[in-house]
Amino acid sequence: MRKSNLLIAVITASLLSACATQAEKPVSGSKILLLGEVHDNPDGHAQRYADLQKLVVAGWRPAIAMEQFDRENQAELTQAQATCTDADCIISKVGNKRWEWPHYRPVIQLAIDYKLPLLAANLSRSDAARVMREGYAAVLDKNTIASYKLDQPLPVVVVDGQRAAMESGHCGKMPDNIVPSMVRAQVARDVVMAKIVTENADRGVVLLAGNGHVRRDLGVPVWLPASQQANLQIHGYVETDDSKSGGASIASTASIYDVSHVVKTHARPDPCLSIQAPKSST
Template sequence: MTLSLAAALLAAGCATGGGGPAAASAGLLEAGKPQVLLLGEVHDNAEGHKLRYALLRERVEAGWRPAIVMEQFDREQQDVLSKAQKGCLDAQCVIRVAGGARWDWQLYYPVIQLALTHQLPLVAGNLSRADASRVVRDGVSATFDPQSIKDYRLDQPLPAAVTSAQRQEIVSGHCNMLPEMMVGGMVNAQVARDIWMAKIIRDQQPRDVVLIAGNGHVRNDIGVGYWLRQGTPALTVRSVAFVERGPGGRFDSQYDSIQAVAPQTRDDPCQQVKK
């Protein structure tokens, strides 16, 4: 028996970005029927993964047939991923063949299994560490072809608002302990990831697309949502964040909708940065 998103939200006791669980379900599932649905995550938050999967499953079981672009697979692995999807009977096989060591794959098992069950294309969306290193060394345009450089104006300085906000996120995300000499390169790498995801999403047209990625990537103001709006033709894009939001947290200008989830119990990440 299928559990609706509204029921899942109620069962989890989860606050929403406005209007309560039932209103959130209706808004996420129906608002504009976007061609591109950007679904965020806090990577290790199990509750957020469950709620996001409930949303996606409900739409797919209602007849939606998007391609699923995933940050968790590097774009160079697309051939391996496509072969795994054709040859594997379950998600564990896909993970074994095409996954790597960087992710807690059991959190993504339900989405991958949903794709296999309904024959939805799985698309690798991330920049590999090797390519990210090239970007850090040679600049944000280092991994793009000439047409993409033109399309995304990468032969010009990046918009100041984008670089400023990305810089703030990267510095705070590293507990304000990142050496200054590293910040610019890491900003370029993050921007390059967002542009690649936007480009790969556009490459799936005319098929609808859902993106599975971190909350930072699905932002409308500086992330994939921003870069999708720089290209043509215009696409209907909707971004949904699943955030660990404390009292007074404000994210409303960054996303179209927000689902607040309980914080995941974890060790202090700043202790790892200090080491």
């Protein structure tokens, strides 16, 4: 094993072991690291940043792909990183207002300080809406659709799992007829993220995304090529029960993440009280 890969393997295997809820898988020079989040949980963000920072300080130089930047803004993000000296500058130029940017400021600053490429990894809301209305061809090119077999029926386990996650996340208030289109949009997001991860895997890449996106059974890992699975490690940063945040109860995370890190549940209003049932399309 090359020295740099050995360094990554040793640090990755040790830095997170204290708070994992199941035994860690052996790490053999992982070059693809998927790190989940509960979007509004500051403790989870702080812990994840500390874990990533240790790897970078020890010598790893991955690209950092982030759900918080939409893919069509990659050119602006690259330009901002070339000219900005602090995270607030990048956020002001490229940041979407719907995200709580103080949570992401440290990792963006880490990328600036160590010259780590920032990658815009998400499908925008407008493109996701087009996928819901018109299908994958509305926003994905023919080669991508063919490569990921989106012109064929989706795996049943993905469809059923995404449906269950969405129904739970929307507190059972989703009309049945809108669920298939929402599953399609979620799959499109995961495929876009997987494509970006794959394109940057040779140099090493970290994906920062919601716990739902990094799930091994439903999310980005499903769409990564078999050749990359040996170099993949997945960490979920989960609350005691984050099923309403696209994740799963702690008891069920052993098959979802390679390592689960329990973080303090963030105080928030009951989301089910504010969720309105999406309008039926019929």
